[in-house]
Amino acid sequence: MAVALLFLCFLVLATTTSDAVIAHSDPQIIQLLRPRAGVAGHPDSEINCLSWRLAVETNNIRNWDLVPETCEDYVGNYMLGKQYRLDCEAVADIAIEYAENLTIPDDGKSIWVFDIDETAFSNLPYYARPSVGFGAKKYNSTAFGEYIQEADVPALPASLRLYRNLVKLGIKSVFLTGSSERYREAREENLKKVGYYTWEKLILKPISEKGTSSVYFKSKERTKLVNEGYRIVGNIGDQWSDIIGTNVGNRTFKLPDPMYYVG
Template sequence: MTLAAVLLYLATVFATCHADGYIEQVAQQIHLLRPRSGAAGYRLQDVDCLSWRLAVETNNIRNWKLVPEKCEQYVGHYMLGKQYREDCEIVANTAIEYAKSLTLAGDGKDIWIFDIDETTLSNSPYYARSDVQFGALPYNDTKFNEWVAEGAAPPVPGSLRLYQTLLPLGFKIVFLTGTAERFKDIRISNLKAAGYHTWEKLILK
């Protein structure tokens, strides 16, 4: 066997082994239909958090009160991670496309209604607290009201951009929220600090 043939043989073997290793690596990266761990990589027993989340989002699980304890880190990883922001941006893009497709009457009655909690203002800093654990602990009305009273909620990703697009299009903005009337001044201050500076009406509980 000539030297050239030997070198060709070795190169072929190396390339084949490398390709096999690459294929195996790619195969391991394919997302499992039923993952055996949460989004943060923690092994889960009895509860498939991705399936639980899908069932909640499609309303197949109703009237749930708590996030499964084993899914706390999965939910937290999602809420504080890139995927949640991207999901919000897609929703905002769709809403902007719809708004731009409309022909407004221009009579001052073209209203766009926003909710506040988890629509324009995010409560993620509150849910990330150790005494809340992203909904894995029972809801505490007193603690949540204390959070609202801080007036420190940041804007939901994408929502501020949607708001900023709607104003020059001619929409009148209305905020509708279940927040108690006693928090009105705090809500106004929080909205303005987050970038929502103009609206037609703020309706509280």
């Protein structure tokens, strides 16, 4: 009787262990633990594209021209998916916490510098067009200019939330963009339309400075602000060129953007 009982226990244990092994080897379960990149359905491509994006965001890969063709779907899935939104919200959370702990003098000279494209605004409706795509095709300045002129670009929600908190704290906003001065009217209309109702300055690149680097142009404009007596308490952008150079501010914040590189 004891031998039979022992044998029965062994069968139960063996069956349970076998079921557990099968459950943990179920590809459906394993897939839930892996990032879904959607790059030609190939795991190796997913890993390479994840590593490529990490290198881009950490500024280890510089002066790149186009998104690798095999990573375009991955970039598109990231930008249109939940993770991009969560990443932007995380940046905004940190920036708001920082701003709330500042002591702001009551002289109206404390400012926060915002980039515009992929910072104040999100151009995802443009990049989601089949004719454009997510960074693997050459940039079409004419088509993008026409898109800007429509003045219907949505706000990046995380940045708009940061902006609204800064207004409450008495920190003025300066929009500094490498976008051409020819788009000033459209930019002003668009900013107000999506909720950026007031700002201290809107600085666009003069047509005469076309071709100058973003680092040079934005450093020069920030220096002008400092020379006018402003304190740059914060600076946010999606490109490293938005937050490096001279007079970058007391604290900088980088939003994700693996779609393009601006030097």
